[in-house]
């Protein structure tokens with residue numbers, strides 16, 4: 482007699498293999514709903530921030546989460562909320578994890594200063610509301626050397642199994658991640674009577690207390706310039722604040738951060 486598997490949750494789209502869960506979710510968006518999750522244990526052409534390739538060796542959890550009814554003005558802060566969701570999900574499931582989880586604005590989660598997870602948010606909007614596909618790559622049980630990654634990448638990355646004897650089952654992780662992402666989306670939703678969203682205000686204390694960059698000298702690369710300064714915090718709108726050598730403080734809504742934190 483064979484034991485039957487428990488049914489998968491209805492929100493889960495489990496693909497044996499696919500090039501990119503984000504691309505799959507975007508291509509199937511009309512058929513997907515708020516809270517749906519696309520997961521594959523074998524992503525063959527993952528995409529990262531700024532058009533880069535995201536390597537998905539065995540042991541990386543690769544999934545995309547669909548969120549709807551997000552005010553267009555709040556779209557830039559979704560990846561910050563997603564970063565917090567990763568932190569909370571990992572802390573829930575591994576309460577005795579040896580390490581400190583922090584956010585590297587705006588889309589990386591660091592564990593003990595090394596990259597544990599990357600986030601790629603892709604949005605479509607019609608009118609004032611948008612739908613977002615939140616792609617998360619979370620290193621769970623990755624053997625970086627076997628994956629053939631170069632030594633500098635290995636030095637900057639970390640996998641949960643390196644700091645915890647237990648690594649949660651993908652389904653449990655997906656469930657917790659979805660729970661916190663839906664909570665974030667709920668916070669960012671516009672108020673019924675005012676149309677305003679107060680959600681970012683609720684997220685700011687956690688975003689600020691988990692800010693890995695604070696006080697460090699960093700380079701912010703935008704499409705047009707590279708600006709060096711000291712990370713001075715996160716603004717009320719979720720933007721990165723950078724204090725320049727002349728004392729001026731500039732804010733950035735997006736950008737790639739170069740940071741030598743060794």
Ligand code: BTN
Pocket residue numbers: 500501502503504526527528529530531533535542543544545588589598599600601616617618
């Ligand atoms: C980054 O750090 O550059 C972001 C990486 C995001 C990777 C995830 S894996 C699941 C989803 N599908 C993709 O193709 N990319 C995201």
